[in-house]
Amino acid sequence: MIMWQASWIWGSGEESPRNEWRCFRKTFSFEQTGSSETKLKLTADSRYVLYVNGSQVGRGPVRSWPFELAYDEYEIGYLLNRDALNTIAVLVLHSGISTFQYLRGRGGLLLQVEDIDGTALLCTDESWTTAVHAAYDATSSRISCQLPFTDRYDARNWDDAWVEPKYDDAAWEQATVIGSVGMAPWTSLVPRSIPYLTEEPIYPARVEELSFVKPVAWSAVFDVRTMLVRDSVNHANPISFIGLMATVLTLPEAAAFTIGTVDGGRVPFRVRVGGKWYRDDDFAGERPNMFLELQLPAGEHFLLIDLSGGSHGHGYHLGLHCEGTFELRSPIAGHAQFSKVPFAQIGAFDSAAHIDHQPGISMNPEQPLYEAVKQIDSAEQLSEFAEWIRPIPSQLVHFTDVYSQTAWRVVDLPQPVPVQLQQAVLAGSNAGNVPLHAELDTEILIDFGRELTGYVAFTIDAAEGTIVDGYGFEYMRDGWRQYTYELDNTFRYTCREGRQSYVSVVRRGLRYLALTVRGATRPVKLVEVKMLQSNFPVANVGTFHSSNAKLNEIWRISRDTTRLCMEDTFVDCPAYEQTYWVGDARNASLVNYYAFGSAEIVERCLRLVPGSSFQSPLYGDQVPSGWSSVIPNWTLFWVSACLEHYQYTGNETFARDMWPHVRFTLEHYLQKVDERGLLNIRGWNLLDWAAFEQPWDGVVAPQNMFLVKALRDAALLADTAGDTLTGAEFRKQAVQIREAINNVLWDEERQAYLDCIHADGSPSTTTSMQTQVVACLCDITTEERLDVLKRYIVDPPASFVQIGSPFMSFFYHEALAKLGMQANMAADILEQYGVMVDQGATSVWEVYPTSNITISSKMLTRSHCHAWSAGPVYFLGTEVLGVRGLTPGWTKVEIAPKPVGLAWARGSVPVPGSGSISVSWKVDEQTKVMQLRVVAPSHIELQLVKPDGYELEVEQVVIG
Known part of the structure; x- marks a missing residue:
């Protein structure tokens, strides 16, 4: 010590x-x-x-x-x-x-x-x-609600x-x-x-585009959440508020004028100019891009912006554009505090912080002062509301907003990319001159060829005062860029004279990097651009290759996604959030076992969770975090993950250490069981991004089913920890809740399980694949009903809500494997993930294009790199290669390959501690013989299982 x-x-x-x-x-x-x-x-x-x-x-x-x-x-x-x-x-x-x-x-x-x-x-x-x-500029903008600040x-x-x-x-x-x-x-x-994370230099694949550009004339990003609720910096809970801000716009002559946003950070964009509030259909652009295009006369114009709504901490990006000159000034004259920021804050008239597993806090809907302010047409009228008007601290506003300047370009002139510039971005190449324009800026769009995560680094030779703006994003197609809404993935570097290098200390995820050179007064040479790829240090021990090329590519991008999402914990995605979501990490842990075999990162993640008990005994859904939030399923998955980690490693000390925490939270969940015998809970009752009913309050069927599974898994952990009495009690509770599910949640008319019973007692109107899948996976259904559910699983009814994310597909594929339907599993993987491969994905997506969370018709997904989606690595290892541990620490391992329509497959699976098991098989459909070769460490006892319909010819090699 x-x-x-x-x-x-x-x-x-x-x-x-x-x-x-x-x-x-x-x-x-x-x-x-x-x-x-x-x-x-x-x-x-x-x-x-x-x-x-x-x-x-x-x-x-x-x-x-x-x-x-x-x-x-x-x-x-x-x-x-x-x-x-x-x-x-x-x-x-x-x-x-x-x-x-x-x-x-x-x-x-x-x-x-x-x-x-x-x-x-x-x-x-x-x-x-x-x-x-x-x-460093202390006024730099928030990256997102999940992360702190960009670097300027x-x-x-x-x-x-x-x-x-x-x-x-x-x-x-x-x-x-x-x-x-x-x-x-x-x-x-x-x-x-x-261990310490890697920093591996990765150089670009190419310069994708070159353009001469001109940004919006004026832009700023406001921290509206902190403006209106100053003490909200002490937590990361969502905030609702009622308030506005105002400025006086002066035009020396009549002009076309645009007021807009490229990302309002979830705050609705509402503007009043000339005594008129404009409606949504008055705005041009595809949301969240909203542009109000006006013809304004010369003189002063009172601009009022309604900020009322909610914010989790994203930036509120505001842009103003006019080809002529204009000025902004505070609507309160003569106040020194107002001189730095030309806007005044009005309110907040009311606010509330929200914690999902606690009783809701309502704001006062009667706000006569707010309604009166909304009718103001001039700065002079603000004097009646002097006690509600505040200066906006300069630290809460960042001017010349890089995100707005990159995403809102009023001039964009594409240019051919010079060969010298292409060569300049490659490792060890000579410097390339950046093409410059006398009146416009130069944007160089760099493609790294694949998703990366880490630290942007570059070397440049430029004049003092030259600006280099950087913006990272994940996807583009046919000239359309998917801008990272609610993620300010930007930086700004202002040069000193001469050759210089910069390494951003802010961690980022991206595939494309837009570098924009502004204000150059002499030639600019780009010497080097790279990413310092940073992740948990793992080797690609797991491998997979088969007779189906698309399946191989799906396995590869799933593995690469998991590696990109391994930082000091598992994270959901390297770009948008970089957050350790507890439920996501359960699935990522299983994938990791089969791709990399790392036990350290899993144990660290699992041990972090009980620290959230001061926020809720139900445990947090993302930790360690200032957002006190509970997704019950995520805690239940954590319970199962604790057992799975013990089963993988055989670490009894870990099992004994974690058992009191598992018991603690499950006992608190059982206190939420109602008189019907069902978990009835207020919280973020999420399972999948899909349009089935999973309300914030009431009985939600899938999490009742997962509670049954968690209780059974906890009982096994209790046996290892020596607490057989509590283990027996948890098994008893699991039986009782299962019976209640079958008695209350089965709908005889629909011949399916209800998705939920709302707090008012009404049953769900939706019937979902999600609920039926979980019923099968968690052994909830009776034998008679199981036959019905099997038909749904093989051929999902069109009237059922369909699976919306690869995360939910993980449970679907678990259920298919459990039911012996590995061929259906492989076919679904090829269909769902094949769309990603066809789109050129280098990592797997957060959701399917059919989900209900994208905000643009061109968006196929939000995050293009999301660890909860990497399940194919696990299932191709457990089912196609057929490798499964049978005892804690994998002292005994089953090899039970399933052909699933393939002619051959080979690969390796890491084993706990050291070494791997290599499996290679091919089938002869005429003789119905599978030739199987297995190479395994000598300390592992193998149990070989022949696939249905095939004889087995085995070559077994022992090493060590």
Whole structure:
């Protein structure tokens, strides 16, 4: 156990500043550090980048609950100079807001250097120096509600040599000691339990497009959520509010004028100009792009924008365009606070935060002041409402919004791509001149050829003041780009003079990178562009190849998707959210076992979940998070995942550790069982993105069925942990709930299970495939009804709500395998995932095009890389190769391949700990013989099962 002598340090400013990038330094001699095996331990709030003598050593910490904050350890002896001064430098990014992977704490850095025997040689204390990194713009916009801030970097304002020993930090302040180890909110520190993430340089495949462009004339992005509800930075729960903002627009002459948004961040776009509120059908553009095109006379115009609605934390992007000049000013004259931001905030007249598993909070629908403000036609009339008018803090508005400037272009002139520029983006190539236009900006659209996740890096030679805007997105087709609505996936870099390099410290997912060069005053040379691909370090141990080329490609992109979504936890997607969703991770864990065989990341994910008990005993659906939200199914999947992890690893210590937490949450779920014997719960009762009834309150059939399965799985875990009494009680409860499901939720007239019973007692009007599939998977149905449900599963009735996402398909494919319908499973995989392959997907999508969550007719899915969709890796391993562990730790393994219409298949499956099992088979349809070859470690007992209708010829090879 580490003996911490270091103190927590920070600067002399705010405890928890918004979007602060703070630098720390300590210079010392080698004599202070002892041997070459010197180690450095550190952690920070919120994130850090560590440098030793100018070399980047690491990033961190991993996402953690503040009361179990992880620290990292690095060997640094090889970087230290024996005969010269040494410098440790740390950049700490403190977000100052809660997100979906961070709970707001306070700014802090803790660092200790130790010799090989654990003696502390160097510690953070008041002798360290610190300064706010002046190149980063603290007003930069929120990336999304899930994530903190984009990076806006002005290289003219900072010396990159600050990480070097030679840098003079005499002007910096001394660090402030804020407390010792154990102080709140970091009451406990725990060592990192997983390896460090990779950083692999990946270079582009090509320059896809080149265009001369001109952006919208004026743009800004507002943090409306914080504007109207200032204390909402302390949590990430959704907020509703009633409020407006206003400005005075002055035109020196009559002009065509456009007011619009390319992304309102879920806030409806409502505008009043000239005494008129405009309706939705007055706007041009396909939502969320909304443009109000007006002919305005010369003079002043009072512009009122209604912000009432709800926000989870996305940016509100506003753009104004006119070919002539115009000015904006605050509607309240003579107020110094209004001079920085030319808009005034009016309200909020009411607001409410919402937590899905708690009683709802309603806003007052009677808002006479709000209705009165909505009728204002001039700035002078605002004086009646002076007590409701506030200045908008400059930190909550970011001007020259890169997202708007990229997505809203008033001029776009495509150009042929010069060969030299194509070559410039390749590794080791010569610099390429960027074509420039005297009046327009230059956009270079780079295709990396596949989805990536990590850190954008580039080298450029340009004049001082040249701007490089970057924007990453995932999909385009036939010139149409799928912009990342509700994701501000942008950065801005302002150049100093000469050749320079930049590595963004903000993690991003993308396939395409639009680089736009603005304001160049001399030739610009693009030297290099790359992504530092960053993910959990795994090898492609699992393999699959068969006689069906499309099936092989489906397996490959499913594997690659899982790897892209392995960070310090599993995450849902590398672009939009980067969030550890607990239910998603259950399926991703199974895929990981068959693709990579990593147990460490799964165990870390599973152990994080009980930390959410202070938010709800039902446990959170995404952790660690400032959003206190419960999806009951996600917790139930976590229970099953705990058992599955024990079954994969055979780790009894893990089973015993997790059992009290599993018991705790299931006992609280059982308290929600009503007099009918059914789980009746308020929460986010989600299973699939599809239009079947899964209400926020009431009895939802699939999660009752999954509760039965979770209770059975928990009972098996209880047996391992030695709590047989609770295990028996859970088995009894599972039997009772199953009986209640069959008695109450079966609809004899429909010959199907109801999707739900609403809180008012009314049954669902929808009948879904989702519910019937789960009934089969969880062994709910009676033998007589099972025959009916089997017919539905083989031939889904058109009147039933169909499966909407690959996530739900995972359970469908589990059910098909359980029923011995592997051929149907393979056919469905080819049909559903084949659409992705046909569209050129390099990773698997979040939803099918038939789902109900896309917002544009051209959108095939939202996220184009989503780990919950990668099930084919698991099923082709378990069913086509036929590899399944039969005992904990896979000491005994079944090999039961299913041909599913294939002529041959071969592949490998990782086994726990080390090694893999290789399977190769081919069938002769004339002789009905399967030739099977299996290579396996000697410590594994194999049980071979011949497929139905075939004789088996076996070659077995033992290694080790």
